[in-house]
Each structure stands twice: as C-alpha cells, then as structure tokens.
Amino acid sequence: MSHFVLIDGNSVANRAFYALPLLSTSAGLHTNAVLGFTTMLLKVLEEMKPTHIMVAFDAGKVVFRHSEYAEYKGGRSKTPPELSEQFPLIRELLDAFSIKRFELEGYEADDIIGTLTKQADEQAWKTTVITGDKDMLQLVSEHVSVALTRKGVSEIELYTPQEIHEKYGLKPLQIIDLKGLMGDSSDNIPGVPGVGEKTALKLLHEYGSVEQVLENIDKVSGKKLQENLRENVDKANMSKALATILREAPVELDVQDTGFEGYDGVPVSEFFKKMEFKSLLSKIKVAQPADGSGQADAKPFSFEMISEENKVAYESKLTSPMALYIEMDGENYHHAPFLGIGLAAEDTVMFVPWDVAKEWKVLCEWLADPAKEKWVFDGKRDTVGIAWHDLAIKGISFDVYLASYLLNATESNPTLDSIAAQYAQTRVLSDEEVYGKGAKRLVPEMDVLSEHVAHKAAAIWQSVPVLREQLAENEMEKLLGELEAPLSMVLALMEKQGVKVNSERLVQMGEDLDKKLAGLTDQIYELAGGAFNINSPKQLGEILFDRLSLPVLKKTKTGPSTSADVLEKLAPYHPIIDAILTFRQLGKLRSTYIEGLTKEIHTKTSKVHTLYNQATTATGRLSSTDPNLQNIPIRMEEGRKIREAFIPSEDGWYMLAADYSQIELRILAHISQDENLIDAFQKGMDIHTRTAMDVFGVSEEEVTSLMRRQAKAVNFGIVYGISDYGLSQNLNITRKEAGDFIERYFDVFSGVKRWMDEIVQQAKADGYVTTLLNRRRYLPDIRSSNFNLRSFAERTAMNTPIQGTAADVIKLAMICMQEAIEEKGLASRMLLQVHDELVFEVPENELEVMRKLVPEVMESALSLNVPLKADVSDGRTWYDAK
DNA sequence: TCGATCACGC
DNA sequence: CCAACACGTGATCGAA
Numbered sequence: 001m002s003h004f005v006l007i008d009g010n011s012v013a014n015r016a017f018y019a020l021p022l023l024s025t026s027a028g029l030h031t032n033a034v035l036g037f038t039t040m041l042l043k044v045l046e047e048m049k050p051t052h053i054m055v056a057f058d059a060g061k062v063v064f065r066h067s068e069y070a071e072y073k074g075g076r077s078k079t080p081p082e083l084s085e086q087f088p089l090i091r092e093l094l095d096a097f098s099i100k101r102f103e104l105e106g107y108e109a110d111d112i113i114g115t116l117t118k119q120a121d122e123q124a125w126k127t128t129v130i131t132g133d134k135d136m137l138q139l140v141s142e143h144v145s146v147a148l149t150r151k152g153v154s155e156i157e158l159y160t161p162q163e164i165h166e167k168y169g170l171k172p173l174q175i176i177d178l179k180g181l182m183g184d185s186s187d188n189i190p191g192v193p194g195v196g197e198k199t200a201l202k203l204l205h206e207y208g209s210v211e212q213v214l215e216n217i218d219k220v221s222g223k224k225l226q227e228n229l230r231e232n233v234d235k236a237n238m239s240k241a242l243a244t245i246l247r248e249a250p251v252e253l254d255v256q257d258t259g260f261e262g263y264d265g266v267p268v269s270e271f272f273k274k275m276e277f278k279s280l281l282s283k284i285k286v287a288q289p290a291d292g293s294g295q296a297d298a299k300p301f302s303f304e305m306i307s308e309e310n311k312v313a314y315e316s317k318l319t320s321p322m323a324l325y326i327e328m329d330g331e332n333y334h335h336a337p338f339l340g341i342g343l344a345a346e347d348t349v350m351f352v353p354w355d356v357a358k359e360w361k362v363l364c365e366w367l368a369d370p371a372k373e374k375w376v377f378d379g380k381r382d383t384v385g386i387a388w389h390d391l392a393i394k395g396i397s398f399d400v401y402l403a404s405y406l407l408n409a410t411e412s413n414p415t416l417d418s419i420a421a422q423y424a425q426t427r428v429l430s431d432e433e434v435y436g437k438g439a440k441r442l443v444p445e446m447d448v449l450s451e452h453v454a455h456k457a458a459a460i461w462q463s464v465p466v467l468r469e470q471l472a473e474n475e476m477e478k479l480l481g482e483l484e485a486p487l488s489m490v491l492a493l494m495e496k497q498g499v500k501v502n503s504e505r506l507v508q509m510g511e512d513l514d515k516k517l518a519g520l521t522d523q524i525y526e527l528a529g530g531a532f533n534i535n536s537p538k539q540l541g542e543i544l545f546d547r548l549s550l551p552v553l554k555k556t557k558t559g560p561s562t563s564a565d566v567l568e569k570l571a572p573y574h575p576i577i578d579a580i581l582t583f584r585q586l587g588k589l590r591s592t593y594i595e596g597l598t599k600e601i602h603t604k605t606s607k608v609h610t611l612y613n614q615a616t617t618a619t620g621r622l623s624s625t626d627p628n629l630q631n632i633p634i635r636m637e638e639g640r641k642i643r644e645a646f647i648p649s650e651d652g653w654y655m656l657a658a659d660y661s662q663i664e665l666r667i668l669a670h671i672s673q674d675e676n677l678i679d680a681f682q683k684g685m686d687i688h689t690r691t692a693m694d695v696f697g698v699s700e701e702e703v704t705s706l707m708r709r710q711a712k713a714v715n716f717g718i719v720y721g722i723s724d725y726g727l728s729q730n731l732n733i734t735r736k737e738a739g740d741f742i743e744r745y746f747d748v749f750s751g752v753k754r755w756m757d758e759i760v761q762q763a764k765a766d767g768y769v770t771t772l773l774n775r776r777r778y779l780p781d782i783r784s785s786n787f788n789l790r791s792f793a794e795r796t797a798m799n800t801p802i803q804g805t806a807a808d809v810i811k812l813a814m815i816c817m818q819e820a821i822e823e824k825g826l827a828s829r830m831l832l833q834v835h836d837e838l839v840f841e842v843p844e845n846e847l848e849v850m851r852k853l854v855p856e857v858m859e860s861a862l863s864l865n866v867p868l869k870a871d872v873s874d875g876r877t878w879y880d881a882k
Numbered sequence: 883t884c885g886a887t888c889a890c891g892c
Numbered sequence: 893c894c895a896a897c898a899c900g901t902g903a904t905c906g907a908a
Contacts, residue, residue, distance in 0.1 A: 439883095538905075617900065624900090627902090632891075719898080730897085
C-alpha cells in the first residue's frame with residue numbers, strides 16, 4: 001500500500017535549530033538544524049516506510065497573504081544567520097537521499113502541502129504531513145494525518161480526525177476557526193482581543209464557526225466578551241482568512257513524481273562525513289559490494305572477558321588515557337554492590353567482573369595512579385563507590401556526564417545511552433532495557449551484563465573527542481576543567497564523609513509528633529462530624545466544601561483546591577481550618593523528615609550520606625537526594641527543631657554554617673550595572689528596606705513593615721523570575737497592583753529594566769542565555785507562538801543568568817574552601833551545600849580560624865563590582881548554628 | 883505504576 | 893479574566 005509523506009521543511013528546520021545546541025563542524029559550519037532534520041528524516045523513513053515523499057520549503061519574499069494584511073508575520077524576528085546558512089545543507093541532505101524538494105515563488109510550504117494533500121486526498125492516498133505547526137491540523141481528513149514534532153524534533157505525535165476530536169472537540173476544518181478567534185502571535189494573526197484557547201473552544205463548541213459566532217453575538221455569555229466580538233468582527237474574519245491554508249496553489253508537481261524506493265548509502269554517508277555526524281554514520285546501511293570489500297564499515301563489536309586465569313596477559317593493556325566504567329547494581333552508590341568494570345581504549349575493550357577486579361592488584365594500582373588518565377561517566381559516583389570498598393580512583397581527566405550536561409543543561413541527568421547516541425558510534429542499551437524496571441528488575445546473566453558494560457566503556461572512549469570539540473566550540477573547557485570537574489571531587493568527599501544524625505533525638509521528636517497528630521485527628525473528626533482521610537485532598541474537599549459549605553476560592557484540575565494559601569484565607573470561616581493546617585505541617589515533619597530521614601541513616605556510620613546531583617538543574621544549581629538535605633525545615637520553629645538532630649561526627653566538635661547574603665541581587669547589580677542597586681550594596685544597606693524607600697519614595701524611617709514586606713516580595717520576584725501573576729499571588733493583591741509594583745520598581749532601577757530587555761532580545765537572537773562563567777541554557781520556547789511558553793522562556797532568560805551565576809559562585813567557593821582546608825592542614829570538614837549556604841563540622845581548636853576563613857573564602861570566590869557578603873555562625877548542632 | 887496534589891527549602 | 897506561579901525532592905492518594 002502506498003504512503004505519501006510530506007514534510008514542512010521550514011517548520012522542521014526551525015524546530016530542530018532551537019531544540020539542539022548550536023553544533024558545528026571542525027571547519028566552523030553550523031549543523032544543529034541539519035542534524036535534527038536528519039534524525040527526524042531517518043525516523044520517518046524507518047517508521048512510516050513511505051512509498052512517496054517530498055519536502056516543501058517557503059520561497060520568495062512576497063507571500064500572497066501580504067496583500068491581504070500588511071502586518072502578516074510582522075512580529076517575527078528575522079531568521080538568525082546560523083540557521084539560514086543551514087538551509088543549503090538541508091537541500092544537500094535531501095539530494096543525498098534522493099528525496100524531492102519543492103518550493104514555489106511567493107508561496108509558503110503550508111500552501112504547497114495544502115494543495116498536494118488535496119490531490120492525494122482526492123485519490124484516497126494514505127498521506128502524512130510532518131510539521132511543527134499546529135495550523136496544519138486543518139488538513140487532517142480520512143486519508144490525511146498530520147504528525148506534529150515534539151521535544152524539538154525527536155518525537156512525533158500523530159493526529160487523525162479522532163485525535164483532534166479528542167483533544168479539542170473539533171472537526172479538522174474548525175482549527176481555522178480556532179485560529180481566527182484566538183489568533184497566533186508568531187504569525188501576527190490578531191484574532192479577537194481577550195479570546196484565548198479556552199474561550200475560543202467554548203464558543204466553537206456552542207456555535208461551530210467564526211461566522212456562526214458573529215451571527216449570534218447577542219447570545220454569547222459575558223458582557224466584555226460580547227463587546228470584544230462586536231468591535232472585532234473584521235479582525236475575526238480576516239484572521240480566519242489568514243489562518244486558512246491555500247489548497248489551490250499553482251503547484252506544477254504530480255504526486256506520482258515523488259516516488260521513493262530507499263536511498264543509496266554512499267552519497268548519504270559522504271554527506272554525513274562532511275557534516276561530521278559520527279554517530280549517524282553507523283545507522284545507515286551502505287550496500288555491501290558482493291566481494292565483501294566493504295567490510296570496514298561493519299566491524300563487529302568485540303571485547304575481552306577478563307578472568308583470574310587470563311588477567312596477567314592484559315596488564316599491559318591498562319594504558320593512559322583509558323575509558324573506565326564501573327557497573328553497580330542500583331542507583332545509590334553508597335550501598336550498591338559492584339558488578340564489574342568496563343575498560344576501553346583505541347584497540348582494546350575489556351570487561352572485568354568485580355570479583356576478579358578487586359583481587360587484581362595491578363588494576364587496583366592502575367586505578368589509584370593519578371598519572372594514569374581515566375575518562376569516565378560520573379567520576380563522583382566512581383570515586384565514592386570505590387571508597388566504600390576501601391580503594392581509590394585517581395587521575396580522572398574527563399567526565400562525559402558533566403560535559404554532556406554543560407552542553408545541554410535542559411536534558412537533565414544525561415544517561416550513557418543518550419550520550420552514546422549523540423556522540424559515539426557504539427550503541428549502548430539503556431539500563432532499563434538490560435535490567436528491566438520496577439519489580440521486574442533483575443541483574444542479567446554474565447554474557448548480557450559484560451557486553452552491556454563493554455559497550456558503555458567503548459562509548460565513553462568514542463565520545464570524549466567529540467565532546468571536547470563541542471566544549472571548545474562553546475568555550476566551556478574552563479567551566480568543565482576548572483569548575484565542575486574539581487567540584488565533583490569535592491562533592492565526593494562531602495558525600496562519603498556524611499553528616500552524623502542523632503537518631504534518638506529523631507525518635508523522641510517523632511513520638512511527640514505522634515501525640516500531637518493523634519489529638520489533632522480527633523479534633524478534626526469532631527469538627528467535621530465524622531472520620532475521613534485528612535491526607536486525601538479529595539476527601540478533605542468534600543468535607544470543607546460540601547458538608548461545611550465553605551466557599552471555593554481556587555480550583556485545581558481535579559476539584560477545589562485545598563492548598564495552604566487557600567486554607568489560610570478560609571481560616572476565619574471555621575475552626576477546622578487551623579487544625580488542618582497544623583495537621584498538614586506536622587504530618588509533613590513526621591513522614592518526610594522523621595521517618596524519611598531515619599530510613600536514610602547508614603547502619604555502619606550512623607550518618608546520612610546524601611547524593612548531590614551535579615547534572616540535574618537547568619540553572620546550574622546542585623540538587624540533593626536520598627535524603628534531600630537541601631530542604632530541611634528552617635522557617636517554622638517546630639520544623640527547625642529537626643536541625644537539632646544534625647550533629648558533628650566527633651565528640652566535642654561544632655557545626656558551623658555560613659551563608660551568602662543576597663547573593664542573587666548582588667549578582668544582578670553586577671551584571672545589570674544598575675547604579676541604584678550598586679549604590680545600595682556599596683553602602684551596605686538592608687536591600688529590602690532600600691527597595692521600599694525607592695519604590696514608595698519615602699525615607700528610611702517612613703518604611704513600614706508592610707512596605708518592606710512588599711518590597712521583599714518584589715525582590716524575590718526579580719530573583720526568581722516570577723510573573724506579575726505570581727507576585728499578586730504572593731502578596732495577595734490583584735494582578736494590576738502587582739504589575740504597578742513591578743513598573744515602579746523598574747522606574748527606580750532602570751538599569752535592571754534595561755538589562756532585562758536586552759537579555760530577552762539576546763536570548764531571542766541566540767536561542768540561549770549564559771552565566772558569568774559561561775554556563776549556558778537553551779530556551780527553545782523563546783519564540784514560541786504560545787503565550788505561556790514564550791512568557792515562561794522570557795522570564796527564564798532573565799532569571800537564569802542570575803540564579804546560574806550564583807550557582808557558579810558558590811561552586812567556586814567550595815573548591816577554594818576545600819583547597820584552603822587541605823593547604824592549611826585543617827581537620828574541619830565541609831559537609832553540606834544548600835544553594836547559598838555551606839555547612840562544616842569543626843573541632844573546637846579550629847573554630848576561631850574557620851569563623852574567619854570561611855566567609856573570607858566565600859566573599860572572594862569571584863570579584864564583582866559590588867562586595868559579596870557571607871555571614872557565619874556555629875553551635876553544637878545545625879539548629880544552634882544560626 | 884503513575885499523575886496529581888501538597889509541602890519543604892533557596 | 894487567554895493562562896499563568898523560579899529551581900528542586902518526596903510523601904500520599906487514588907485511578908489505571
């Protein structure tokens with residue numbers, strides 16, 4: 001059966017460009033859009049097996065729509081040169097595959113595709129359109145499906161009439177009416193003001209089309225909506241016309257001419273070599289000459305299995321550099337048993353079962369030899385894991401895990417299989433494929449296991465040169481070599497060291513909580529007039545809003561909201577509310593912080609050994625799990641008491657904590673160069689009071705506590721990049737009032753405003769933003785037509801340089817601090833990092849030194865044009881270090 | 883098993 | 893009144 005595939009070339013290339021990091025060849029040719037396009041194309045060929053295929057491109061400057069609406073696509077910033085230069089390459093790609101491409105002067109790809117799908121539809125051909133543009137959903141019919149690219153271009157979502165009905169409750173052609181009503185900012189289609197997707201769908205479900213809605217304006221509910229519709233009849237009609245894809249373009253191409261019978265591997269692999277798509281080369285089938293001379297491309301994978309008997313013969317193979325991977329059974333390397341070690345270099349791949357490895361003296365010495373360079377995936381994991389076996393690894397010279405994270409921080413927690421797919425020729429199975437998941441997880445037989453681990457080591461070996469090149473391209477070698485890599489070794493020490501926990505204290509607090517919770521439960525049942533599960537938002541909602549008839553202030557997807565901010569507003573209505581709030585608070589303490597923490601106490605050490613994840617966050621911060629030691633309560637006194645259970649691991653020692661004061665705002669002052677903000681910090685003022693003075697135009701004495709609180713919330717919003725809506729929720733004021741606050745803030749701190757405008761512009765041009773140390777975050781949604789996605793990306797553009805630079809600074813401080821401790825021969829140990837705070841355990845005789853040294857090191861980690869400030873305190877427990 | 887809701891930190 | 897709440901982790905519920 002025939003299958004006709006039509007690709008919207010411009011749309012797919014655009015999506016690919018913004019979804020992938022800006023890669024380039026050694027000659028400096030940008031290739032990310034080409035790579036994304038190729039990935040999509042290979043996937044389509046493999047999964048859809050088209051018999052006919054064609055790619056359409058936009059052509060010419062004067063699109064016929066311009067004559068109808070001069071502003072059409074006016075809001076769109078111009079294509080960046082890094083992308084435009086890739087279009088000729090994409091054409092070359094298609095020629096290599098012998099795939100027909102088509103463009104028509106003055107028409108968009110949409111219209112070409114619209115016309116051809118109509119032809120295909122008339123002949124009842126099975127047809128699929130590949131695009132990133134939702135407008136194209138209007139082309140869907142019995143024979144025509146539209147596949148929308150998602151997550152950039154790596155995944156596709158297929159739409160038939162059924163799917164469109166399920167998702168929107170509309171027929172395909174009504175997609176045009178939807179756009180007519182709601183508009184599309186990316187194409188500058190105006191739509192009707194005040195009408196978004198929700199309202200538009202409601203109107204269409206009721207009336208069916210733009211025309212019908214306009215005929216029945218009087219019946220539409222909502223005065224403002226009626227008014228908007230009445231005033232914008234022309235706009236609505238015009239928008240619908242603009243959104244309509246032409247299906248009668250003068251296309252002189254017969255569908256029959258697009259036949260496709262597979263591609264010739266030779267020109268394709270030539271093209272891939274030119275693009276330096278090393279990982280794709282292995283995926284294409286090059287026809288094998290009958291004499292077998294083409295074997296070079298299909299070298300089978302092989303590796304050496306090391307045993308007690310043969311190990312001596314491989315001693316000489318332990319070279320430098322060499323890729324190393326330690327396979328463990330489980331995620332938590334503080335406990336996970338070791339299974340084996342994979343090793344790889346240019347001409348060797350080996351697997352050493354752990355039982356053999358741990359008794360192989362030459363290998364253990366090689367591991368501990370700092371002169372023998374190791375390339376690894378997550379060196380912290382290896383270092384800590386092997387330390388639990390009283391062995392050591394030294395000489396880690398490249399970590400593909402950290403490198404891959406720096407190249408694309410939005411893909412959090414890179415896995416080795418995904419790294420291999422991007423940067424190596426060897427395919428690595430995901431651990432889930434090898435072990436199974438959940439209850440079915442099982443360590444496989446040795447033959448499967450050894451091959452899996454060997455693949456991992458080989459993939460690391462192959463990835464390193466590619467990653468190095470890309471890091472150099474992005475100027476990130478120093479960020480990796482001087483920040484993340486040394487930091488991973490500092491974190492390894494902290495994790496292995498662990499923090500001592502007073503479990504008796506936890507037990508005692510748990511018992512107190514149990515009593516209080518039992519009392520509260522009785523009280524709540526009494527007030528509610530019956531027993532129910534207080535932990536169930538659903539059941540709680542029924543009690544509050546049905547039985548007690550309290551007003552519903554906010555709804556979630558599943559029913560009325562019972563979150564703390566809502567309950568606080570309901571507190572005056574009924575005494576049960578306060579009891580529930582307290583119950584929630586104490587319940588959280590019990591389950592997460594008493595029970596959860598107790599479970600994580602290591603039996604041998606009586607300590608908790610957290611896992612710091614160095615490659616998870618989009619901003620460059622660390623995160624902490626098992627247990628999470630970055631969210632131990634502090635704001636409420638009852639919760640704060642949990643910190644009494646965190647104690648020094650040696651008798652007579654102290655806990656010492658130091659935190660940066662307002663580090664994000666200081667960084668904002670530095671990068672925005674705002675004179676007012678710089679002045680505030682240089683004078684050492686309380687920043688929230690100063691903000692209140694400036695925003696409200698009053699003197700220091702006139703700042704009320706309300707004014708300071710509001711100024712603090714505005715500063716909070718600036719630092720965290722929240723919207724005016726977010727600020728209004730925080731302060732419990734209207735969105736307009738919140739907007740006014742922000743406006744007044746920007747009047748006073750005009751340098752901040754200027755910087756924020758610039759950074760958004762820059763993000764739109766580059767597709768990413770950077771921190772002071774050149775950490776990078778891609779913002780694929782920055783030019784999205786979806787208001788929410790775009791606004792979010794814009795706030796991220798403003799927030800990430802601030803939060804990310806703060807992360808850079810404390811990471812630097814940690815490296816310097818560890819160096820200082822070692823250099824001065826101190827016994828004190830760094831234990832924790834909580835984003836802007838460092839916690840140490842310190843012997844009494846080092847207290848004086850550390851009280852001075854820690855803030856000094858933190859404050860001088862990076863030199864800015866405002867001073868950095870760190871406050872230090874100490875005590876017998878973490879609680880007392882306040 | 884997994885999404886939704888809630889709550890803790892910075 | 894388009895819709896929406898930075899960055900994380902973890903516990904619990906209840907529908908599949």
